[in-house]
């Protein structure tokens with residue numbers, strides 16, 4: 001066996017298509033410049049050792065103790081990946097170092113699981129394809145950590161491409177890179193982290209998932225993906241009389257309209273009409289606020305402020321209940337938008353947002369194990385007073 005293998009896997013921003021993944025629908029994420037670097041090397045017999053640059057204590061797990069519920073905290077993610085590989089494991093040391101902001105809805109967990117999956121696959125010479133690694137990373141989260149997430153994040157982290165968003169059909173798992181030529185259009189994609197504390201995000205996520213499954217079952221379809229915009233009124237009329245019918249109506253309406261917005265955005269991007277996706281992003285936010293009820297005042301205020309400052313479109317990205325807002329902004333309006341977001345948060349007594357400019361980055365790739373620092377180009381952070389620099 002080689003001495004070690006190192007892979008870098010990025011976090012992600014979702015341009016549009018929220019909570020559609022576990023409804024077999026469409027999503028349009030991009031990998032970002034923040035990522036996790038994982039190095040896997042042979043370790044003492046029978047022992048799995050997990051070391052993180054962001055944690056003070058390493059975690060050690062005997063190989064035979066590797067089972068769901070057997071590992072708690074951050075190490076459950078890399079341990080889950082090794083478990084999900086489903087092979088006899090030698091002793092291994094897994095070292096990770098991530099600069100993906102935690103709790104911001106930027107998929108720090110997918111960056112962690114995908115980088116470990118790819119590095120372990122490389123070191124152990126398992127020959128798994130990127131798509132098989134996506135499945136391993138997802139199995140780790142769903143089956144070991146116990147997070148019922150939908151699969152978009154791992155696809156984006158493994159398969160993301162610089163310069164493109166990734167159009168994913170979450171039923172067939174077909175993906176198609178769609179050119180997202182921000183520079184050519186004089187545009188910037190701004191990410192504004194609300195820094196809002198996540199409130200009951202896990203329980204609410206599971207509740208949304210359950211409501212969608214319930215709605216699909218009432219409608220006699222395998223997933224809400226099967227309801228189209230044309231059939232929406234009829235479907236909602238069937239859901240309304242159910243117990244909790246008003247909730248089911250709202251949840252289903254979000255998923256069906258959101259799937260349509262994703263395909264509309266793709267059509268506009270394919271036609272080179274990048275600015276024209278703005279209203280669809282904003283409509284997605286309204287749908288998440290009114291129908292899916294996953295936004296919080298902190299992100300709603302940011303969206304309004306960014307739009308008032310001239311953004312072409314703005315929406316919360318990720319699972320919700322806090323996290324980040326994205327905005328499509330003309331390059332020369334970025335500084336004003338950043339200031340407007342900071343001022344609005346301050347005026348409401350909310351935490352100061354943290355803003356950066358992003359663009360689609362490469363998905364998981366091998367990096368030099370000997371390099372002390374991951375060869376990344378983090379987006380330049382900005383603050384209320386300084387103009388951001390797309391770097």
Ligand code: GLA
Nearest residue numbers: 018019149150151152318319
């Ligand atoms: C989280 C999950 C994803 C997806 C989004 C919402 O990021 O991990 O699978 O469901 O929420 O779109």
